[in-house]
Amino acid sequence: MLYSKKVMEHFKNPHNLGEIKNADAVGQVGNPICGDIMKLYLKIKDNKIKDISFETLGCGAAIACSSMITQEAKGKTLDKALEINKDIIVKKLGGLPAPKIHCSMLAIEALKKAIKNYKEKK
Amino acid sequence: MKKIYFDNAATTHVDQRVLKAMLPYFSNDFGNASSLHSLGQKAEAAVLKTKDIISDFLNCKAEEVIFTSGGTESNNTVLKSVFSDYQGHLITSAFEHPSVLDTAKFLNKRGVEVTFIKPESNGVVDYQKVLKAIKSNTRLISIMYVNNEIGTIQPIGKIGKELAEINKDREKKILFHTDAVQATYFVPMDIVRLRVDFLSMSGHKIYGPKGIGVLYIKNGIRITPLLHGGHQENGFRAGTYNVPSIVGLGKAISLLTSSEHAKEVVKIKKLRDSLMTKVLKIKGVTLNGDKISRLPNNANFLFKNIEGESLLLKLDMEGVACSTGSACASGSLQASHVLLSIGVKPENAHGSLRLTIGKDNTIRDIDHFVDVLKSIVKQLRSFSPLR
Ligand SMILES: Cc1ncc(COP(=O)(O)O)c(C=O)c1O
Ligand code: FES
Numbered sequence: 001m002l003y004s005k006k007v008m009e010h011f012k013n014p015h016n017l018g019e020i021k022n023a024d025a026v027g028q029v030g031n032p033i034c035g036d037i038m039k040l041y042l043k044i045k046d047n048k049i050k051d052i053s054f055e056t057l058g059c060g061a062a063i064a065c066s067s068m069i070t071q072e073a074k075g076k077t078l079d080k081a082l083e084i085n086k087d088i089i090v091k092k093l094g095g096l097p098a099p100k101i102h103c104s105m106l107a108i109e110a111l112k113k114a115i116k117n118y119k120e121k122k
Numbered sequence: 123m124k125k126i127y128f129d130n131a132a133t134t135h136v137d138q139r140v141l142k143a144m145l146p147y148f149s150n151d152f153g154n155a156s157s158l159h160s161l162g163q164k165a166e167a168a169v170l171k172t173k174d175i176i177s178d179f180l181n182c183k184a185e186e187v188i189f190t191s192g193g194t195e196s197n198n199t200v201l202k203s204v205f206s207d208y209q210g211h212l213i214t215s216a217f218e219h220p221s222v223l224d225t226a227k228f229l230n231k232r233g234v235e236v237t238f239i240k241p242e243s244n245g246v247v248d249y250q251k252v253l254k255a256i257k258s259n260t261r262l263i264s265i266m267y268v269n270n271e272i273g274t275i276q277p278i279g280k281i282g283k284e285l286a287e288i289n290k291d292r293e294k295k296i297l298f299h300t301d302a303v304q305a306t307y308f309v310p311m312d313i314v315r316l317r318v319d320f321l322s323m324s325g326h327k328i329y330g331p332k333g334i335g336v337l338y339i340k341n342g343i344r345i346t347p348l349l350h351g352g353h354q355e356n357g358f359r360a361g362t363y364n365v366p367s368i369v370g371l372g373k374a375i376s377l378l379t380s381s382e383h384a385k386e387v388v389k390i391k392k393l394r395d396s397l398m399t400k401v402l403k404i405k406g407v408t409l410n411g412d413k414i415s416r417l418p419n420n421a422n423f424l425f426k427n428i429e430g431e432s433l434l435l436k437l438d439m440e441g442v443a444c445s446t447g448s449a450c451a452s453g454s455l456q457a458s459h460v461l462l463s464i465g466v467k468p469e470n471a472h473g474s475l476r477l478t479i480g481k482d483n484t485i486r487d488i489d490h491f492v493d494v495l496k497s498i499v500k501q502l503r504s505f506s507p508l509r
Pocket of ligand 2: 062099100
């Protein structure tokens with residue numbers, strides 16, 4: 001299983017890593033297939049994602065996808081952020097090996113869940 | 123960067139002496155060992171000499187040794203040959219190498235009854251459970267000598283001895299096979315003491331070449347060949363003799379009887395013990411498989427709140443080669459069947475790491491590795507939402 005250069009870059013130096021204390025929204029999802037866990041923290045102001053970070057227990061692809069989704073979502077309105085799909089993540093990462101596509105779906109789900117939690121709270 | 127190879131259960135490098143022994147047989151003495159001319163005779167002599175080396179090593183007769191393309195073919199040959207009519211009952215274990223396990227499942231689909239014995243939680247098969255599984259239609263017992271992931275040694279001699287007693291009262295004798303691919307370098311390989319009818323070995327786990335293996339078949343047993351064709355190996359296995367690899371395998375095996383080899387085993391065990399002690403001091407680390415009934419070069423750990431593939435990638439970036447039983451690293455997204463079979467939960471199998479020491483490793487490798495490992499573990503745990 002060979003990862004693209006981009007995946008390895010994000011794996012080596014993940015963007016937006018760590019916990020945001022007093023986050024406005026949190027989304028945690030578990031991967032039913034292999035048991036990984038991904039958690040996103042969001043700071044939201046005027047319906048925009050001001051800040052976002054992640055914590056992930058998972059494979060190289062899961063970590064790279066987490067990093068990529070935080071990069072993509074940062075600064076976007078909630079509606080725009082919800083438009084990010086797995087194909088965008090995979091493309092931005094220079095492709096993923098077939099068995100790893102589900103790791104990108106996990107990242108999308110985590111973001112959706114975080115935004116849903118935020119909307120429900122309001 | 124310093125490269126450290128801790129994946130000797132996956133494969134080993136070819137020993138320089140093995141390579142040297144092989145080289146003449148590629149372009150100079152390239153004859154077909156079945157040809158009658160002198161070039162062919164030279165090749166045949168090399169094949170026969172290797173059979174002598176191997177029969178000395180296994181304490182069997184030269185004609186009981188046949189060459190195959192490796193452990194996979196040897197294992198397939200035994201199972202598919204004994205059950206060529208897809209009838210009868212097979213006893214094996216739940217943590218065999220896929221070349222036995224998947225062959226057993228294949229036969230099962232076609233009508234063979236199969237009992238998969240679950241190993242105990244220490245990774246050792248209870249020989250009494252094997253014997254208890256015997257039925258009137260049992261034809262073959264196939265249990266690996268050493269497990270390839272956790273390195274645990276199975277009671278082959280014990281099963282062989284008990285089975286000999288049971289067979290005394292049976293009209294149709296039950297045959298006994300062991301996959302000794304991982305055992306060859308480290309544990310006694312005496313056929314008379316193991317009391318097996320079939321035994322599989324492979325070249326590339328013992329500093330020999332890849333794509334060559336041995337199948338020991340006890341005299342008097344006729345098998346249905348897996349490969350039909352020429353009359354090589356008395357009709358047991360067709361295909362032109364792979365002379366360079368056969369010679370290489372013979373050299374690799376002859377090195378296993380030297381006093382140098384005995385010293386290597388002692389050294390490897392010391393290194394592994396040091397590794398185990400140091401790694402087990404890290405928080406949230408446990409050992410898989412029995413501590414005693416275990417190959418001297420194998421260590422297999424579980425790391426809490428760490429995923430094995432990312433651990434492996436990080437180690438690789440630091441020049442360390444090893445392997446994991448994590449579902450994420452498997453392609454099929456299935457956690458290691460070996461770890462599951464000894465009762466490890468899938469979410470824990472996730473954090474497994476296998477390290478297998480080789481004869482060229484040093485104590486400096488161990489210490490450097492432990493340093494690198496500690497900082498990676500700390501880093502990856504800081505990535506995790508679980509604390
Ligand atoms: C226990 C065991 N059996 C069989 C095999 C297969 O051997 P080969 O690679 O020679 O086909 C291996 C190695 O991968 C092994 O570890
Ligand atoms: S998280 Fe398990 S395969 Fe990616």
